[in-house]
Amino acid sequence: MPTKLLEGVSSKLADQWVATLLTPAFVFWAGGLLAYADRYGFAPIEAWFQQFSDPMQLGLIAIALCTVAASAFVAQRFDTAVLRGLEGYWYPGVRRLSIPLLHWQKAHRRRILKTLKQLNPKLQNSTATAAERAEFVRCDRALHQWPEQEDDLLPTRLGNILRAAERRPYYRYGLDAIVCWPRLWLLLPEAVKKDLQAAQTELSNAVRLVFWSLLFLIWSIWAWWAFPMGVVSACFAYGWAVDASSVYANLIEATFDLHRQLLYQALNVPIPHAPDEERRVGKWLTDRLWRGPDPNMPDFHGPHTS
Numbered sequence: 001m002p003t004k005l006l007e008g009v010s011s012k013l014a015d016q017w018v019a020t021l022l023t024p025a026f027v028f029w030a031g032g033l034l035a036y037a038d039r040y041g042f043a044p045i046e047a048w049f050q051q052f053s054d055p056m057q058l059g060l061i062a063i064a065l066c067t068v069a070a071s072a073f074v075a076q077r078f079d080t081a082v083l084r085g086l087e088g089y090w091y092p093g094v095r096r097l098s099i100p101l102l103h104w105q106k107a108h109r110r111r112i113l114k115t116l117k118q119l120n121p122k123l124q125n126s127t128a129t130a131a132e133r134a135e136f137v138r139c140d141r142a143l144h145q146w147p148e149q150e151d152d153l154l155p156t157r158l159g160n161i162l163r164a165a166e167r168r169p170y171y172r173y174g175l176d177a178i179v180c181w182p183r184l185w186l187l188l189p190e191a192v193k194k195d196l197q198a199a200q201t202e203l204s205n206a207v208r209l210v211f212w213s214l215l216f217l218i219w220s221i222w223a224w225w226a227f228p229m230g231v232v233s234a235c236f237a238y239g240w241a242v243d244a245s246s247v248y249a250n251l252i253e254a255t256f257d258l259h260r261q262l263l264y265q266a267l268n269v270p271i272p273h274a275p276d277e278e279r280r281v282g283k284w285l286t287d288r289l290w291r292g293p294d295p296n297m298p299d300f301h302g303p304h305t306s
Contacts, residue, residue, distance in 0.1 A: 024212035025072035029064075031216055035223035075211060079204050082211045086241060087159030101155035109146050109153065112139045145246065158242050165249035169256040174282025177252065179290045180263060184255070187262040192255060199248040206241035210234055 037045060049057060090098055119136045122128035128136070147153060147164045148171055154160050166177045185193070213234035219226035264271045269285055272278040 023068070023072045024209050025075060026068045028212050028216055029068055029071070031226065031229070032219045032222075035219035035226050038225075039222040075208060076204075078211060079207055083203075083207045086156060086207065086210065086238065087162060088154035088156040089159070090155075098155035102153060105146075105153050105155060105157075105160065106150060109143070109150065112143050112146075115139050116143065145249075158238070158245050161242065161245045161249050165252045168253055169260070170282075170286075172279075173256065173260060174279035174284075174286065175256065175260060175263075176286040176290070177256070179286050180260075181252075183266075183289060184259065184263050187266055188255065188259055192259065196248075196251055196255070199244065199251050203241060203244040203248050206237055206244050209237035210241060213237055 033045075049060070052060065088098055088101070116136065116139050119128060119132055119139075122132060123136060145157070145161045145164060147160060147167050149167070152163055152167055154163050169175045169177045169180070188196075213230050213236075216230035216233065217227055220230070261271055263269075263285070267285070269281065272281045
């Protein structure tokens with residue numbers, strides 16, 4: 001029994017260390033070590049390390065691994081800040097840089113709309129070629145990743161994908177996603193929560209890789225190759241984040257489409273059926289959740305529907 005127990009504990013510890021070694025944090029620190037060695041050679045590092053006894057060397061290795069794990073944990077605290085930066089919510093000092101990017105996003109969206117308007121009559125009359133139908137589908141999918149209102153555009157593609165998912169429930173149902181989401185989340189079935197959490201984790205991992213890739217540029221003070229490696233990794237991670245955000249945004253929209261009634265039921269609000277009525281009731285419900293009870297309104301049984 002003790003042998004089996006030790007084997008199980010050793011296996012679990014080995015799995016944890018392997019998971020730690022495969023994180024971007026480990027690659028970051030290992031890259032820094034290689035960059036330093038590229039500049040000064042391994043001899044100073046080896047000489048410094050060998051001056052310690054064997055137990056002390058093992059302790060230094062353990063400290064190094066703990067440092068990797070601790071830095072990975074600290075980096076997670078910056079996930080939200082990095083994500084907001086990638087979305088285009090920039091500080092006033094660098095906000096001017098977003099102006100040309102925002103103009104480009106608007107111009108690109110207008111070109112997509114123009115193409116759709118040109119191809120739509122041909123599809124309606126069944127005169128479109130196969131290439132034109134494929135172009136219409138491509139443009140239609142691209143348009144779905146932008147907010148419906150041009151004033152809601154952000155300077156980055158990632159930001160527009162998530163902004164579209166945030167704003168679309170409001171235009172469809174009158175429900176502000178930012179206000180209603182925490183309440184709706186508590187009511188969702190476990191299977192839906194699991195899918196949303198998996199998509200959010202995928203997005204967080206991509207954002208974290210962007211952070212570590214940009215941080216990797218620091219090692220260019222010792223080795224020139226650190227700069228292109230960091231840039232290439234950041235570009236790859238950003239593309240990964242865009243794909244992950246598209247999946248996450250689609251799941252958020254689907255959640256409001258299929259499960260918004262849970263919010264009405266939990267708050268004893270009559271479920272509206274007509275689209276115009278639902279938008280009116282949804283706006284009322286959003287305001288009620290955000291600002292609290294209104295003394296001029298009846299008790300929380302929802303607005304009277306005709």
